Every structure is written in C-alpha cells, then in structure tokens.
Amino acid sequence: MLAPPAVASEVPPGPVLELPAAWQLSQGAGVVVAVIDSGTRLEHPDLAPNLWRNAGEVAGNRRDDDGNGYVDDVHGVDLTRRHGQDLHDGYGHGTHVAGTIAAAANGRGVIGVAYRAKLMTIKVLDRAGNGNTGAVAQGIRYAAANGARIVNLSVETTDDDPRVRAAIKAAAAADVLIVCSAGNGGTDLDRSRLFPVSIAAPNLIGVAATDEVDQSALPLFSNYGRLTVPVAAPGVDVLSTSRTGGYETKSGTSMAAPHVTGVAALMAAAAPQLTAPELRGLLLEHAVPTGVPVGAGIVDALRSVSAALAARGFESGQPPGARVLLATRRGRVTRVQVALRGAIDTVRRLAVRLDGRLIARVRAGRRVQTVAWRGRTGRRVTVTALAADGRRLASASARVRAVRMQ
C-alpha cells in the first residue's frame, strides 16, 4: 500500500475532498489528463515530472513521426497557430489548472489531486486568454485520439458550436470524460445556457465553485443549476502553480473543475475498466449533498475512489461494438480512428476495408486505435472487429472526408 506523500513542506488541495485517505487507494498513476487551456509552464518543477510524453514523436525534427496528423507534438499540441508547437503559457490559466490536477509530490510547492497522473497540454487560448471553439473541438479529438481518459475544460462561451458537441460525442465513444467549469457569471444555468457546460452528454460533468470556508454556500461569482451543474468543488483562493515558475492563488469555477478532474483521474487509475459515463455516475452518486444549488453535491475523493474500486462496470460485460470516430484523407494519407466498446478483450483483430477492398488487418488491444496508410484512396471505410477464430464481432463504417493540407 502506498502512503500519501509527506505534506510537511507541500500544500495539499482543499480540505473537503478527503484526499489523504483517497491517496491510500489511488494517486492517478497511468492516467493521462488533457488540459485544454492556455498552455503550460513545461519546466515548472511541480509539473515537469508529470508531463505526458508522446512516445512516437521526436522533438524538434519538424516531422509527424507518429502519423497522428500533428508535427512535433511531444507533450501536447498548440492549436492557436497553424505551424509548429509552442505549448508555453502566456496567460497563466492553464499552468494553474494543471497544477491543481497533477502537481508532483516532490517535497516542494503544491500537490495535485492526482499527483501521479500525466498532463497532456492542449493549447487553445492565446496570451490574452482568447480562443475559438473550433480549436476546442479539435483539442477534444486530439485528446481522445492520443490516450487521454479525462479532459479538463475550464473555458466558457455563449456559442453553441456543433463541432464541440460532435467532438464530445466522439470522446464518449473513446471513453473520455470531460470536466467543464460552470462559468463565473453567478447565474442559474437551468434558466440560461453557457457552453460547453450546458451540453447534455453522459461523459460531461459541470462544476460549480464552493467557498473554502463555508462549503454550504457558493461564492457569488459561481454559476449553478440543479439540473445542469451536478457537482461543486473548491474554487476560491486556490493555490497552484504559476506561469512564472512559482505559485499563486486564483478564484473561479476554472479552479474548481480541476479538482473534479483530479478525482476522476484517481478513479480511472483505480478502476481502468470503467467507462466515462460509469465514472461520471459513480462520482456524482458519491458526492456529498450540502445544500449548494447543484444536482449532486460536493465532490468527495474518498467515497468516489472507494466506489470505483468496488464497481465491476456494466459495459465491460456487454457485447463488443465499434464506432468510427474519424476518417480523413490529407493528400495521399488516409487516417481512420476507431473506438471499441463492450468486452474489448474478445476482439483480436481489426480488418479495415476501403470501398470494400481490404486495406489492413491490425492487432486489436486498445479501446481507441488509429490506422493510417499512404497511397490507396477511397470514399467509404469499414472497420470490422474480429474474434480470435475470425468471427465478426462488430462493424462500423464512415465516409472519408478530405481535409486541407497544412
């Protein structure tokens, strides 16, 4: 049994999460968390040990080594520019969020909620804190395609972009849980809408902020709503990592969401077989009702992680299914991304056909797999999941869309 880290010289997250006890059960190891935000101070001593690294990519060679469609995406991707990667945080928001989720337990500074999780940086906000919803949609798809289990989205907009909805739906198929901040307008989101938190999806959780002293009340700035915002977490004067390399406090629902993201990462590490909707259900069912105007209550790490450990998961006992998340052609390279669900351990191979002609047979093994090839082009791709004896277990197809070359 692992012991929680020494906290004598480090500041742990808010006291209401029952974290020290939850850390006896899980520290988030093996879980990749994507932070879709303003970038990260990569060399921060509390973040550098926990940066996700794309094993298939060689840094700085200006090539897409792993064929995932992005050049030099070693620790994540910069979607604020058309060419190259600059993940550094010019605004300070993403670095703060990242620290709350997974600052390392290294004897200094702060400790993240899931201090052994890996942080994938997806930069969509510029140095003024502005971005666009197209980049957010692209970032969600990137996170799902590259192994993230949890996505933190501490952003808000009044624009209901169907591309973001589609990306969240695709992320559900890839078993990615999206945690959104409820927003800082002090309004009831059951009466007005804000995105992405108002999107109704079984893999999305909206998070309100609580005051660190009075847990039964929301600060005036926090949005709320018993239907739309199911859970609350500490969001006032949250101490975390700063873009200058030090530490700073910030307030907002943007600071509350990463607490829930961290708890979800602890759960996913404890019970990797659980789907994103199952993680969401357990997290909400084991939140503590305190009278705050949210659906379930305040997030509780110990109860949630304990429940995840005890849960068997319904989906892993269901027949296999398949869904094509992405089918694109860029120049002469066609790329297909497929998500499997249900009892995926019974799927041994994937057969990929283009307009009925067999292109490839690849070994199955992961819930989300990407197959890319150069040369043969076509209009419709079909992916069939096969058992060890060659039986067809599931199939999915999609039209191949041509995308512009960078």
Place this chain on the structure above:
Amino acid sequence: MTRARRAWRLLWLGTTATLLLSPSPAAAAAARTNTPAATITVGGVSAAHPLAADLMFFYRRERPRAPRFALVGGGNATGIADVARRVVDAAVTDRPPDAGDPAGLHYTPLARSALCVVTNPANPVANVTPGALARTAWAGTRASRGTLTPSPPTRTFATQAQVREHVLATAGAWGIVEIAFTAGLNVVAYDGLECSPAAPYPARREYGVVTRGTPRGALGRFLRWIARDATARRVIASRYVVP
C-alpha cells in the same frame, strides 16, 4: 460577504478564469461518423443496478433484436436530472418524481421492497423500537436472546444474500435485509409494524423507472416486457416484490 467581495475583485482583476471563446471560421476536420446501433442509456441509483442488469440480460437473451444497454448510475437526483436533460434515456430511482423535480417526467413502477430486521430463527425477537435500532449498528451485529444488542464485532457484507446466509448460519446474529431475502429467518416487527412493502411500514422502498413522458420505441418495449413477461417477473421476484 468580505470573502465574496474579494472573490469578485479577483474576478475583475482578471486573475480568475472566465475565458471567452469565439466560433472559428476554420472548417473542422472531423468526419461524419456512422450511426451507432441503438443504445438505451439508464442512470439512477446503483442499489438497483443488479436488478436492472439482470433484466437487461434476460431481455437481450429473449429478444434477438433487442437494443444495447448502458447502465451508468449517478443516484436519484442525478438520474432524474439526466432524464430531464436527455443525458440518459431513463433512470432507475427509489422514489417517484416529486414537486421539486422537472415537469413532464413519467414513472413506471418496477419493484417494491422493504428493509426488514431479521434474526436467526433460534432467537425469535418479536419487536424492535426505533430508539433501540438507532442505538445499534446496522448490519450483522449480534443479538442476545430477545433483544438486539449493539455489541461488536459487526460485519459488513457486499450482498443481501451474504447477510441472509450469515444470519441464518449464526445463532447470535441479526441483520437488515430486503424483504425478498427474509425466507427462513425470524423477521422482527419495527415499532409494532410487520415488515411489509405496503404502508404504513416506514422502511419500505419502491423502485421505478423515470422517463421523459410515456416511454416509447425500444425503451417502451423493454418496459412493457418488464411489466408483462414471466421471465421478467421471476427476475424481479428474485430480489424484490413484483408490483
């Protein structure tokens, strides 16, 4: 108030994070994906998940073209909210929607039950008062002859069947189980009331399925199968009382 004012100030100073996104003119690169096979997503209380999972299993076995199911939990409040917001198709709850819930929800009774205090048949305790029960731990505490005593060690079990087997096998044990698991045990009256899924017994439960309006389509067929099919009734009777 001071704290709230400080939070507002922090907000306006820009140290908080309300980040405005604008729609991008750039075209998304996502492909239009195929329509997946129909899936009925069910949320609600996890206490009723074993029953729901069994019903789904037998329905799929009896109906070759049955839809796929996803059982996602979330509890009563989240389940009902998720139904209202169309996050899930249905929620299994242990109460009907009330005045505080969104309008337009439909409740289909699924199973009735009651929590009963039980002792080993060799220890025929007749009645327990609320005060006596409140002073005891909830499961597996030993009972001395004629009374329930909060004496350690207590035992915690994962399933109702385990509690029943333990009480049945241990002369001094008592426990609390659903009424469907009381066969062979001495059932203790609570404050003079016999354990029953009907009023006025206070520890009764009713599980039901909350949907948006009258259930239709694949979900409606599934719920009609639960209400009418002999197999479904047997599955319910294995844990609860058929309504």
